[in-house]
Amino acid sequence: MKIAIIGTGYVGLVSGTCFAAWGHQVACVDKNAQKIDGLVRGIVPIYEPGLDGLVERNSAVGRLSFTCNLAEAVKGASVVFIAVGTPPRAGHGDADLSFAYMAARELAPLIDDGAVVVVKSTVPVGTGDAVQKIIGSVRTAGHFSVASNPEFLREGVAIRDFMEPDRVVIGVEDERARNVLMELYDAPLEAQKTPIVVTQRRTSELIKYAANAFLATKITFINELADLCEQVGSNVGELALGMGLDKRIGTSFLNAGPGYGGSCFPKDTMALLRTAQDYGVAVRIVEETVTANEARKRRMALKVMDALGGDVEGRTIAVLGLTFKPDTDDMRDAPSVPLIETLQRFGAKIRAHDPVGMENAGHLLSEVEFFDDPYACACNAEAVVVITEWDSIRKLDLVRQKKTMRQAVLIDLRNAFEPRVAEKIGFRVSAIGRSATTQHDNTPAALPHATGHAHRGQTAGAAH
Numbered sequence: 096m097k098i099a100i101i102g103t104g105y106v107g108l109v110s111g112t113c114f115a116a117w118g119h120q121v122a123c124v125d126k127n128a129q130k131i132d133g134l135v136r137g138i139v140p141i142y143e144p145g146l147d148g149l150v151e152r153n154s155a156v157g158r159l160s161f162t163c164n165l166a167e168a169v170k171g172a173s174v175v176f177i178a179v180g181t182p183p184r185a186g187h188g189d190a191d192l193s194f195a196y197m198a199a200r201e202l203a204p205l206i207d208d209g210a211v212v213v214v215k216s217t218v219p220v221g222t223g224d225a226v227q228k229i230i231g232s233v234r235t236a237g238h239f240s241v242a243s244n245p246e247f248l249r250e251g252v253a254i255r256d257f258m259e260p261d262r263v264v265i266g267v268e269d270e271r272a273r274n275v276l277m278e279l280y281d282a283p284l285e286a287q288k289t290p291i292v293v294t295q296r297r298t299s300e301l302i303k304y305a306a307n308a309f310l311a312t313k314i315t316f317i318n319e320l321a322d323l324c325e326q327v328g329s330n331v332g333e334l335a336l337g338m339g340l341d342k343r344i345g346t347s348f349l350n351a352g353p354g355y356g357g358s359c360f361p362k363d364t365m366a367l368l369r370t371a372q373d374y375g376v377a378v379r380i381v382e383e384t385v386t387a388n389e390a391r392k393r394r395m396a397l398k399v400m401d402a403l404g405g406d407v408e409g410r411t412i413a414v415l416g417l418t419f420k421p422d423t424d425d426m427r428d429a430p431s432v433p434l435i436e437t438l439q440r441f442g443a444k445i446r447a448h449d450p451v452g453m454e455n456a457g458h459l460l461s462e463v464e465f466f467d468d469p470y471a472c473a474c475n476a477e478a479v480v481v482i483t484e485w486d487s488i489r490k491l492d493l494v495r496q497k498k499t500m501r502q503a504v505l506i507d508l509r510n511a512f513e514p515r516v517a518e519k520i521g522f523r524v525s526a527i528g529r530s531a532t533t534q535h536d537n538t539p540a541a542l543p544h545a546t547g548h549a550h551r552g553q554t555a556g557a558a559h
């Protein structure tokens with residue numbers, strides 16, 4: 096099948112490359128000539144494990160191409176995906192759809208008769224209807240369809256999420272769109288028995304927001320329970336496992352931490368609230384999630400200050416991990432930013448390390464000293480704060496880390512380390528959802544993000 100993808104951002108680039116890997120002929124189009132120029136030369140503008148190789152291999156065999164020329168890209172395409180950005184509008188919180196609408200206007204006169212235009216960008220309910228109207232106002236003769244097909248990719252594991260999804264959601268209003276999209280997804284996913292949810296366009300659009308808001312709420316729930324654990328002397332890792340093994344709840348996305356960030360949860364929860372408001376509906380649980388998460392991100396600085404006796408004026412703090420989660424260079428809405436800024440306002444000197452996010456972090460933070468080496472970062476520091484649980488950070492040698500520190504205080508906001516082990520080495524430890532009384536022998540590490548299968552007899556949470 097010939098496919099055109101408009102927008103070579105995260106979703107467009109990953110989807111286009113994966114469709115090519117499934118054997119389709121894919122043309123990715125973007126207005127950013129510099130980006131396209133780079134992609135033509137094999138330079139992938141985002142950090143996503145495995146994507147470079149996949150782009151290179153599929154470009155080499157001629158299945159994947161990059162162009163600024165929309166007419167060339169959509170000519171002969173059976174499916175045209177709109178995968179442009181839908182950033183939050185400043186001061187509004189709802190999604191800015193101007194790029195999506197512009198793409199619709201521009202592609203309208205260029206598509207083949209019978210083409211299916213699919214909105215893959217995360218868009219509010221009713222966007223498909225608006226796209227249909229825009230294209231219809233230009234193409235008064237012939238046929239075209241507009242469908243919705245939201246993407247559920249997580250940064251860092253996006254290729255796996257695309258190739259082995261839990262489900263595919265397709266929102267269609269006519270048979271032709273349904274058949275074309277079924278043909279696109281059914282064959283490659285048949286062996287895995289991936290469910291394909293075929294629904295109306297409006298339901299499909301809402302599913303994306305509902306899923307992200309639910310996950311954000313799940314994280315916020317466990318974060319609040321972590322606070323309670325700290326007060327009552329319980330352990331949030333064991334709590335999450337004990338709850339999550341109930342199949343109705345599920346163990347994933349129950350890792351307590353400094354609050355969720357990233358390009359999706361903060362933006363999509365706000366956009367869902369805006370839609371609900373427009374239709375006079377209160378989704379109070381999501382309102383509370385948004386408020387609680389914002390407050391939590393700010394409160395994390397107080398946790399650091401508490402661990403240092405309440406005063407950070409003139410003190411040197413080493414921050415390990417800056418990106419909103421591991422395996423990405425994305426700093427959007429990362430909890431590290433408000434945390435570092437608050438500590439700086441109280442007079443702390445910040446040294447920081449992140450395996451790949453330091454360049455992006457440098458654009459957002461000032462007066463931070465960055466270090467490629469995590470050990471050098473902690474040199475002379477009075478506390479080390481773990482904000483992002485990169486594998487390389489989890490594997491740090493705490494004995495070596497402690498040697499150069501002025502004072503051995505570990506504030507582990509991701510429960511990346513075993514408190515008992517760190518304490519034996521000589522650290523004073525402050526973790527998430529574990530009070531001093533629960534940091535005893537056998538205290539487990541937190542659950543991993545996506546898995547969490549514990550076997551009978553296995554220590555709770557030790558499921559990494």
Ligand code: UDX
Nearest residue numbers: 246247248249250348349350352355356357359419420
């Ligand atoms: C998310 C959705 O998971 C994905 O389906 C959607 O398409 C895009 O948004 P992403 O933002 O890449 O993906 O990251 P995700 O792994 O979901 O994490 C989001 C945030 O939640 C991160 O800050 C992460 O640290 C935090 N998180 C996640 C937790 O604090 N605890 C958890 O248990 C899981």
